Amino acid sequence: MSSIVEHVVLFKLNDVDSGKINSMVNGLNELVNLNQVLHLSCGSIHRLSSTTASDFTHVLHSRYRSKEDLNAYAIHPDHVRVVKESESIREDIMAVDWIADQVPETLAPPPGSIGKITLLKVKENVSDEAKLEIMEVIKEKSQGSDQITTVGENFSPGRAKGFSIGSISYFRDFGEIEAVDDQMKLQKEKNREYIDDTIVVEFVVPSSSSQAI
Secondary structure (H helix, E strand, O other): OOEEEEEEEEEEEEOOHHHHHHHHHHHHHHHOOOEEEEEEEEEEEEEEEOOEEEEEEEEEEEOOHHHHHHHHHOOHHHHHHHHHOHHHHEEEEEEEEEEEOOOOOOOOOOOOEEEEEEEEEEEEOOOHHHHHHHHHHHHHOOOOOOOEEEEEEEEHHHHHHOOEEEEEEEOOOOOHHHHOOOHHHHHHHHHHHHHEEEEEEEEEEOOOOOOOO
């Protein structure tokens, strides 16, 4: 494959019914067995930071061969069922999708890996050239990262809340993330003049996550 589609969803779930939360998370993780899915993991957020108020509690990350496969996943009856059953506990949701033209060697990060997602809301009237510059800065491989960082421009604006660039990296543990924090801060400084808001999410890949065959 020369490219893959990255799909990231952030949820804010109320804590009134922990059973329903577990049912939603487990139900989403089971969707990894769908033919269209290359990788899927869903779980609670370990750490979240944002330049504005943000209180998401859970995250889903999945990968697909194409936009068509992502669309087929979205309308699959099993996915629709899980979404409908969890409506009562969802207080907020946002989703960002992008095409990654650098395909990681390992499409499904192993359980226990640490994922780090960065979502950027670019200022109005920022040129396409500036957006490319932002993505090139992010694309620089972080020393210590277990895989390359994929980055791209969101192609599904409907639920993205204005966030237009997404990236994700995986690390072996939280210690590796701390080791590259200085480099990531430098990337943030380089892009500051173009950015209105940033959301950074860290999460642990659950044991139920795997790659579909």
